[in-house]
Amino acid sequence: MTVVRAFDAAIMPRRCVFCGTVCEPNEAYCCCGCAAELPWVENRCTRCAGPLAPPVRDGVDCADCQQRPPPFVAAATPLRYTFPIDAAIKAMKFQRRLYYVQAFSPMLAQTMARLPQDIDALLPVPLHWRRHAIRGFNQAAELCKPLQKLTGLPILANVTRIRPTPYQSGLDADERRRNLCAAFAIQGSVIARHVLIVDDVITTGETCRQLASVVLAAGAEKVSVLAIARA
Ligand SMILES: [Zn+2]
Ligand SMILES: [Zn+2]
Numbered sequence: 041m042t043v044v045r046a047f048d049a050a051i052m053p054r055r056c057v058f059c060g061t062v063c064e065p066n067e068a069y070c071c072c073g074c075a076a077e078l079p080w081v082e083n084r085c086t087r088c089a090g091p092l093a094p095p096v097r098d099g100v101d102c103a104d105c106q107q108r109p110p111p112f113v114a115a116a117t118p119l120r121y122t123f124p125i126d127a128a129i130k131a132m133k134f135q136r137r138l139y140y141v142q143a144f145s146p147m148l149a150q151t152m153a154r155l156p157q158d159i160d161a162l163l164p165v166p167l168h169w170r171r172h173a174i175r176g177f178n179q180a181a182e183l184c185k186p187l188q189k190l191t192g193l194p195i196l197a198n199v200t201r202i203r204p205t206p207y208q209s210g211l212d213a214d215e216r217r218r219n220l221c222a223a224f225a226i227q228g229s230v231i232a233r234h235v236l237i238v239d240d241v242i243t244t245g246e247t248c249r250q251l252a253s254v255v256l257a258a259g260a261e262k263v264s265v266l267a268i269a270r271a
Contacts, residue, residue: 057143058124069143079120081270088245089115089270110245111252112237114155115265118147121241125269129240133179141179144268145186152187152236155264161232162193165239165251166224168201179240183268187238196235198227199255224251226258234262243271 054063056071058078063071070078083092085102088110092102101109119125132140152159164180172178184195202225235255237248242265252263 057128057137057140068146069139070147079122079125081117081120084116084270086114086116087112089117089242089265089267090245091270110249111256112248112263112265115242115245115248115267115270116151116155117242117267117270118151119269121243121269121271129179129268133175133240136176138177138182141182141186144183148183148187148238148266148268149190152191152266155236155266156234156262158262159234159236159264160193161196161230161235162187162191163196163199163235163237163251163255165237165247166199166201168203180238183240184238193236194232196230196232198230199251200225200227223247224254226254229259230255232260234264235260237263237265239265239267241269241271242267 054067054069055061056063056067056074057069058074059071061071061073063069067075081089084090085092085105086099087101087105090102090104121129128137128140128143131137162184164178164184167175167178167180181195187193188195201223203223237251237255239247242248245265248265252265255263
């Protein structure tokens, strides 16, 4: 097996997804040079992963969360949604560049380690079947696969998107809220106690709020959120 892998690596060396450099054995599809330049998150609200300015004490929610507490207990992303992460996520979703998943999954795993430790199920944000048919895959489900391998946690498959919500970009927060109203449905109940919602990007957090509410109503006790980037 090792021989096969060495042979594979020799004919198809792993390359950095951002710059194309051949990766060192300790680099997982993102070279050290690019990793040093990526827009890593700092000073974020641990409740919603939103930006904090000025930084508040650990364990204190941001002003948004205090005004309108989200239904989830924690949210985290390793990165901010700016260049080159925005371009990478768009390429992954709209041009089927699924090799980005290999670069993002170790980052997601590291960030997941900072979330509550009692998470017992993964839930990729579902796509409406029509969009799934057009795209051919659900990027959130692709991001869940390596996490499932790593953690052994089950992936919830009884949640569906019942309304083909139009694209959210270009809408303000109120419009997004209306746009997402009753967007998700669950067949049966959720047997997990602490569900981790996984998505590619958290934009305003409305999708996660809606999905978390549905999951809680179906029997889960807690929900947390993990994504690659926060706008
Ligand atoms: Zn690179
Ligand atoms: Zn917050």
